[in-house]
Amino acid sequence: MEKHKGFLHSVAEENSALATEIDQLAAQSQTLSQDEFDVAIKQCLLKIYDAIIKMSQHRGHPRTPRSKVFDAWESLLQPIKALTQLPFGDFLTARMLLYLAMGLRAQKALDLKTSRALSLKPDFPLNQIDIAMDNTLLQALGRIWTDSDSSETFDWAFGEYRIGHWRVEDREKEDVKRHYLTAQALTPTEFASLDSIGGKRFVFAKKNELDDTDDDWWAPFKGSVPGDNYERSRSKVHIPDDDEVEADEWVCKTVGTDGPIREPINCSIFDERENRNYCSGLDYFPRSCQFITDARRIGKPLSTIKGRILAERGLSHAGIPPELRAAIFSYLDRPFWHAYLSKVDIVKAYAPFPNIESCSECDQDKQTCPVKSMYIWNVPLRTFFVFHRTKSNVRLLCKYGTNCQGHHKDNSWKISKEKDFQEYVEKIVKDRCGSTTSLSQVGFAPATDFTLRDREEDEKRSERLFHDRGPIEDSTKEQRFNGGLWGLVASMMHNKVLLGSWQGIDESSTCSTAAEWALARCLADKECAETAIKKMHSRCNLC
Template sequence: MYLCVGALSPQELEDLGGIRRREYWYNDPTESDEYILYAGKMPRWDCGEQDHCDFEWTWEGSDGPIDGYLEYHFLIDNDPNRRIWHGISSFRRSLQLCRDARQKSEAHIGRQQHQAFYQVARRHRLPPELRNQILGYVEYRDPFPYLEKLDLAEAYVPFPRVGGSCTHCDNTKGETTAKRTCPQKAMYVWNLALRRFHTFHKINCQTWSLCAQHDCKGHHEDYNWKVDRDPGFSTYLESQAARGNDEFVSLEQVGFGPMNPIRIEPVEDLIGQDALFRGNGVYDEAREDILMIGGLGGLKDAMIHGRTLTAGWEGDTELWYNDEEEGVRDVPTTWQYGRNLYSEKVAKEVMRGLHSEADCDWCINVPDEFELIM
């Protein structure tokens, strides 16, 4: 059940109650017709807070323009009944910053409360049983592993400016590698999962390549800046994830690895799909988060295959898998955030080109070029 009301002026916005926090109500149709206000924290899939109940949801409020979403459809000329849906989050990067700050502040405040209580408990010599019972009312969640060491102020810098004049290029004659890799000609795409920019340079009129240098300054004199096919891409991705984290070990350690195993029994897979990816009501944010980091396959898998795995099964089944004994399901990737759809398309194409030369076990359901544009 959804009710959307739009305000076209500040007065209309005030008349509708202004910008206020979104509040959720849920209903269990097997119990009653009553909707109950959800009073808990926003669920997080990485904390095991998944949608196992399939309640009916409704809400009031919008969180303001930062949560805005623009939807549009592509119509197929020779098939008027078919259309391709797509949408763009108006301020997806800013929204992610708010969510990241909320996670880190929750953990920071929670740890401070526990430290203060431990000092009081030790001073008054409270028994451990009583101490643990009291702490049960002061629960908090640690941030997502990758966020633990991430400096938000350092990571969330503005998009680099491009398209301006360059004194270096103006004073250089001819077409050189340094001119082609000028920062004013570069393309920057934000990785929502890594909270970092990827830099792309053109190596000729049509071909873009990924730059390996963090915070690239451009004007490269040779081609040592190019990220090569895997394992070169894996090295680059790990170097990005390790920035600012002297305890970094692997993508798996910071939460970007694949589920293990990816393929499971069909019944378990069906339950898992609903729990992680249904995204009804208050669980929509958790769904966006797990899709952003690559779904079941992890971040690297999503980036080099151009799709995000949401299901993986093996075994005899009479469910809705068309009697296939093994397979996967997927959705488009959401790690990329560019200035426009073209830059996102380029980023996805370049990343797919960095797959190792040999096919892997997960080179299935990869999209074609038209789907990449979407």
């Protein structure tokens, strides 16, 4: 165990020294030649990459405290954050974070089995390093998005980000060398020239045209989902529309991987009450991945408009008659605006998870002191909910939201009734989208007449709208975290997503799953927030 502790200590010291080296390198940017500067940056990237590989391959010792291992992993954030000072620094930082996630996923020193009681604690180390990584990546992505004038697509964030254990003598082999060169890429252009995969892609086929011996992982494709214009306009292959799906049975398969931006780290949690183990996937970058999806949804119509403007100028300059220009434009993509995101400043909205460790206003923590507050990321609304603890030790939602300064003088901050909660959600939407905007206009209202008369039709609808389906998985995911058929408010009130509902002559049924609106620092905070919202609701015919 002492040998392992010594190894972890040396890793932390090396990472601290490397952060200092990067600081010094940034200060020398004006004195070194461009070639010398680039070589020095590549050496720093190589050291970080090698450190991640070394940590991922070390088997450790079973008696080494879990927190010590995580501290060594977290020490890698020092040099990774320091990279932001360099040219394309946010790009370098973001990519090294993705490599770090893959290293954690491949690590061998930690037995990721824990009790439910420990997994619920706010200081559970896996929660803390995930929050730290996600916050750091979000800040880098936000600056890149701003600097690009809302045009960055973040294609480089999706891909294998390979971490392997290669012998020194194997590093000159072409397949191994490529991974090292890719890790040291200094710009998006250089990275693209070395790694052309760019995440997973999709292949479509008609089922009746497949060879009987073709046993690839084909899955049925059921048709469109509301809001999937985003995926369809970005796709490099044609995604069958509803008319094509009605005419033929289409199937789809996935090729490649999106890598750590979407992949979780899996841990086994033992539930003492139920006396059973269950697996839990903890995403490394849940908010960063959502930010990228949102940025693409906002940026796509902007780039479409720019393309149409350039096309109009080119055709006019070439003397093409107006009627012919109009005919040509009918074949070009039209801009599709996301009803909610088009009004949201995502860089401002995706602020880091608040981490308030001390308070200058009070000697002892009061009930509504920011130190004692609980912050929950509302996934569909893209904002933080703030909860305070009352004197009776119950968490309640604060009406001031992200503007909450704490230390409230009276109880006017409390949202404890269903009507007030409905108005609070509506106010968030109106503040962002306009005073006349309704929840239905931005996709948060319940579906109209969502109970069908036929069981088979209900199952088809559920399969089409809510099951992750490759090329339009972001839209199906949005359908779920927006509340499904119930809409956002009812989904939060019941802490469920309604996936299906049908009523025949003699029988009926509903299908639901756990709500997906909340992200928190730990599982305990998430469950506490969900319970606090659910308690506002009195029983109804949907319960």
